[in-house]
Amino acid sequence: MVGDVRQQQMKTLPGQYDHSSDRASVIVLHSINQRMRAPVVSSCVLALVVTLTCAADPVHAVEAPRDLAELSLEELMNIEVTSVSKKTERLSDAAAALFVITQEDIRRSGYTSIPEILRLAPNLQVARVDSSQYAITARGFNSTTANKLLVLIDGRSVYTPLFSGVFWDVQDTLIEDIERIEVISGPGGTLWGSNAVNGVINIITRRSQDTTGGLVSLGAGTAERGAGVRYGAKVGENATFRIYGKGFDRDNTTRGNGTDVEDAWKKGQLGFRTDWSRGSDALTLQGDGYTGTIDQVGDDKSISGANLLGRWNRTFQDGSALQVQGYFDRTRRVYPGTFGELLDTYDIEAQHRFQVGARQEITWGGGYRMMHDAVTNSAGLAFLPNVRPLTLINGFLQDSIALHERLKLTMGVRLESNSYTGLEVQPNVRLAWKFRDDALLWSAVSRVVRTPSRLDTDLFAPNQAPFLIAGGPNFKSEKLIAYEVGYRAQLTPQASFSVSTFYNVYDDLRSIEPGPGGALPFTFTNKMKGYTYGVETWGSYRVFDWWRMSAGYNYLKEKLGFDADSRDSNTAAAGNDPAHQFSVRSAINLPHNLDWDVGLRVIGALASPDVGHYVTLDTRLGWTVMNGIELSLIGYNLLDHDHPEFGAGTTRSEVARAFYAKLVWSY
Amino acid sequence: MWQRALCVRFCLLLAFSIAVSGGVCARADSSAPTTPQVQAAFLFNFAKFVTWPNEAFQRSGDSLIIGVLGEDPFGAILEDTLRDKTVMGKKLAVKRFASIHDAAHCHILFLSTSEESRLSHMMTVLEKTNILTVSDMEQFAEHGGMVAFTLEDQKVRFNVNVGAVERAGLKMGSQLLKLARIVSDKPRTGN
Numbered sequence: 001m002v003g004d005v006r007q008q009q010m011k012t013l014p015g016q017y018d019h020s021s022d023r024a025s026v027i028v029l030h031s032i033n034q035r036m037r038a039p040v041v042s043s044c045v046l047a048l049v050v051t052l053t054c055a056a057d058p059v060h061a062v063e064a065p066r067d068l069a070e071l072s073l074e075e076l077m078n079i080e081v082t083s084v085s086k087k088t089e090r091l092s093d094a095a096a097a098l099f100v101i102t103q104e105d106i107r108r109s110g111y112t113s114i115p116e117i118l119r120l121a122p123n124l125q126v127a128r129v130d131s132s133q134y135a136i137t138a139r140g141f142n143s144t145t146a147n148k149l150l151v152l153i154d155g156r157s158v159y160t161p162l163f164s165g166v167f168w169d170v171q172d173t174l175i176e177d178i179e180r181i182e183v184i185s186g187p188g189g190t191l192w193g194s195n196a197v198n199g200v201i202n203i204i205t206r207r208s209q210d211t212t213g214g215l216v217s218l219g220a221g222t223a224e225r226g227a228g229v230r231y232g233a234k235v236g237e238n239a240t241f242r243i244y245g246k247g248f249d250r251d252n253t254t255r256g257n258g259t260d261v262e263d264a265w266k267k268g269q270l271g272f273r274t275d276w277s278r279g280s281d282a283l284t285l286q287g288d289g290y291t292g293t294i295d296q297v298g299d300d301k302s303i304s305g306a307n308l309l310g311r312w313n314r315t316f317q318d319g320s321a322l323q324v325q326g327y328f329d330r331t332r333r334v335y336p337g338t339f340g341e342l343l344d345t346y347d348i349e350a351q352h353r354f355q356v357g358a359r360q361e362i363t364w365g366g367g368y369r370m371m372h373d374a375v376t377n378s379a380g381l382a383f384l385p386n387v388r389p390l391t392l393i394n395g396f397l398q399d400s401i402a403l404h405e406r407l408k409l410t411m412g413v414r415l416e417s418n419s420y421t422g423l424e425v426q427p428n429v430r431l432a433w434k435f436r437d438d439a440l441l442w443s444a445v446s447r448v449v450r451t452p453s454r455l456d457t458d459l460f461a462p463n464q465a466p467f468l469i470a471g472g473p474n475f476k477s478e479k480l481i482a483y484e485v486g487y488r489a490q491l492t493p494q495a496s497f498s499v500s501t502f503y504n505v506y507d508d509l510r511s512i513e514p515g516p517g518g519a520l521p522f523t524f525t526n527k528m529k530g531y532t533y534g535v536e537t538w539g540s541y542r543v544f545d546w547w548r549m550s551a552g553y554n555y556l557k558e559k560l561g562f563d564a565d566s567r568d569s570n571t572a573a574a575g576n577d578p579a580h581q582f583s584v585r586s587a588i589n590l591p592h593n594l595d596w597d598v599g600l601r602v603i604g605a606l607a608s609p610d611v612g613h614y615v616t617l618d619t620r621l622g623w624t625v626m627n628g629i630e631l632s633l634i635g636y637n638l639l640d641h642d643h644p645e646f647g648a649g650t651t652r653s654e655v656a657r658a659f660y661a662k663l664v665w666s667y
Numbered sequence: 668m669w670q671r672a673l674c675v676r677f678c679l680l681l682a683f684s685i686a687v688s689g690g691v692c693a694r695a696d697s698s699a700p701t702t703p704q705v706q707a708a709f710l711f712n713f714a715k716f717v718t719w720p721n722e723a724f725q726r727s728g729d730s731l732i733i734g735v736l737g738e739d740p741f742g743a744i745l746e747d748t749l750r751d752k753t754v755m756g757k758k759l760a761v762k763r764f765a766s767i768h769d770a771a772h773c774h775i776l777f778l779s780t781s782e783e784s785r786l787s788h789m790m791t792v793l794e795k796t797n798i799l800t801v802s803d804m805e806q807f808a809e810h811g812g813m814v815a816f817t818l819e820d821q822k823v824r825f826n827v828n829v830g831a832v833e834r835a836g837l838k839m840g841s842q843l844l845k846l847a848r849i850v851s852d853k854p855r856t857g858n
Contacts, residue, residue: 068708080821277765318742
């Protein structure tokens with residue numbers, strides 16, 4: 001219901017950005033100065049001087065107040081306040097296109113995996129490719145190697161430096177333990193770092209103090225089976241823990257002509273989480289391990305991995321807060337005959353948030369990440385060098401200034417140094433005007449980059465000379481400057497509404513060029529550019545206490561082209577996106593502890609490869625048999641026998657009608 | 668070329684924003700108190716005009732404990748407001764908690780908006796305790812809480828759920844009740 005940011009995710013959402021101050025400005029200005037003409041520089045400097053001069057003033061603002069406790073209640077009730085309280089902000093205050101999928105939404109959807117659950121966010125594009133693969137993005141550029149979306153699970157980045165994207169087949173947890181998923185469409189580079197280009201997804205699991213007791217879930221259906229078990233308890237005065245295990249298997253998909261695709265998928269996962277808190281300190285330690293296989297012609301693909309994360313939060317007497325977090329993550333995948341990868345990631349980061357005077361809040365922090373990526377090559381395809389250590393060092397500063405009790409300005413900048421292109425600067429300015437208590441108008445300008453991945457720089461085909469493709473020795477970061485305006489309101493106690501629009505200007509997008517005179521090999525370059533614009537809108541309406549309707553609509557327009565000296569002409573390589581996307585959901589509470597949900601999706605056609613538009617419907621009927629026991633029946637894709645959602649021609653998988661029954665027992 | 672134009676526009680916007688913030692800083696030291704300052708004074712008055720059953724003081728002895736759960740909006744304000752104050756011969760103490768399970772022995776508990784998504788769980792934990800729950804979450808008093816701060820015309824107001832107060836075995840003085848807006852429980856619907 002509310003998208004505020006808590007201990008486990010101390011980073012404020014883009015909207016609640018803390019007011020950026022003088023130092024942020026210095027950094028931003030410095031970076032921009034290098035490319036700026038003199039008059040502009042001087043106006044910036046002038047503004048900077050103004051900021052610096054008044055930076056000390058807020059300190060005076062907190063002079064000792066009159067002893068308010070001596071006033072009578074009646075007098076207290078008549079005091080006017082300046083109202084810049086440092087409370088965590090609500091969803092309605094975030095100056096960004098933020099949609100929150102709640103635990104309740106997840107339960108009522110009947111979806112069994114994270115990618116399917118993401119279909120609930122109207123500001124995402126989700127297309128199922130086959131049994132285990134998905135193409136997921138925000139604001140365009142979708143593909144199975146989509147590279148403009150950052151995904152975090154409990155603060156752990158699950159992005160792979162192989163293609164700057166996400167392997168969706170290994171991102172999982174016990175679905176019942178997900179607290180909420182925050183989906184931000186639009187850039188988040190200042191807070192979250194490179195690759196948060198078109199969006200950020202934060203998957204946040206429940207704290208172990210909220211999952212004490214046992215839970216058993218069993219499900220079976222026409223296309224998949226799954227089971228999960230969790231046990232949580234209190235240990236001593238201050239600590240709680242939970243452990244869980246889950247497993248599932250999904251059947252092969254079929255092609256449009258009815259033949260089987262060998263892509264059945266099964267996976268098992270174990271994990272734990274412990275939370276300890278005393279006074280103003282909170283400690284979390286959590287981890288997961290998993291292993292699975294995906295069928296293919298010949299030997300099966302295998303996927304496995306493990307991760308361990310620790311996080312410490314402290315809230316100080318003055319209300320400031322510190323978070324330190326570290327994690328280790330190992331993922332391994334072996335595709336016999338084609339490719340294998342073993343990736344180890346070590347990450348440590350810290351951030352601190354504090355108030356300056358009554359009107360400013362500053363968040364700053366930094367981090368270090370070390371990745372060790374080792375690829376097993378095959379004759380047809382190679383990443384060279386096959387082993388590459390990668391480091392990422394970053395620092396950021398953000399200042400949120402209440403210009404007026406209803407007007408908040410947030411400025412921030414992140415400096416990030418990566419192994420390919422060195423220093424990247426990602427600044428961002430946001431303005432939020434809460435012109436009524438229940439209505440917010442916001443706007444933002446951000447610069448964000450997508451740093452090179454091994455796919456851009458190290459991909460060779462075949463594995464030795466003469467090459468057809470010879471990496472991208474001079475590949476630079478892809479760049480985006482995004483302009484956003486949005487409006488969000490609680491129109492009546494029953495109705496809420498959000499609309500956001502964006503104009504994104506991209507430069508240095510990936511292209512592929514032949515050598516001089518059209519000779520082989522091809523190399524990856526940065527000669528595509530262009531712009532996109534669009535509208536994302538959603539709303540919900542509670543028709544009665546027992547009936548809630550929600551709907552979302554997206555429009556996306558993409559205009560891409562190439563530099564004059566480019567010989568590339570295939571803009572379709574950038575991604576494949578529907579121009580229109582519409583969804584509507586109904587959630588009804590029936591008598592006798594029944595609840596009934598229906599979700600309809602209309603997804604526009606994809607151009608290249610050509611995928612026709614489709615309309616599909618999912619529904620779930622849930623029955624709480626008695627306290628703690630819930631039985632549900634779910635139907636997926638009921639409107640047709642099957643339809644494709646992504647991919648080319650006759651070889652692609654179709655997404656078929658399916659049914660599933662599930663029993664959840666918690667005690 | 669167009670990139671440079673964008674860059675210039677971006678910098679102008681930045682310069683403009685900074686200039687605006689500069690203008691505002693100059694006015695920042697107005698003497699109007701902040702919302703947390705006034706709320707802290709209200710918390711003191713709640714301590715004054717609410718009566719707890721005797722057993723509520725068995726563990727805390729001669730202190731009346733005001734707890735803050737979650738992200739603290741008060742900072743040092745609460746200590747400053749309550750310093751050297753006593754209520755019915757009891758000293759006032761401030762404690763901060765990260766988890767509801769640690770908060771069982773305070774008398775007044777302020778629940779930060781950071782805890783909003785866990786509200787129903789916390790209300791279950793707090794059942795059968797003698798804690799006066801206070802928050803500025805929206806609809807807090809309608810959803811099982813006791814006192815909800817609101818802001819109307821830049822003035823701090825409060826709603827009281829009398830049923831919830833009574834169920835906790837507390838008595839709220841008429842001095843408070845006559846100024847409060849009285850609300851009652853409203854079931855929390857599914858979503």
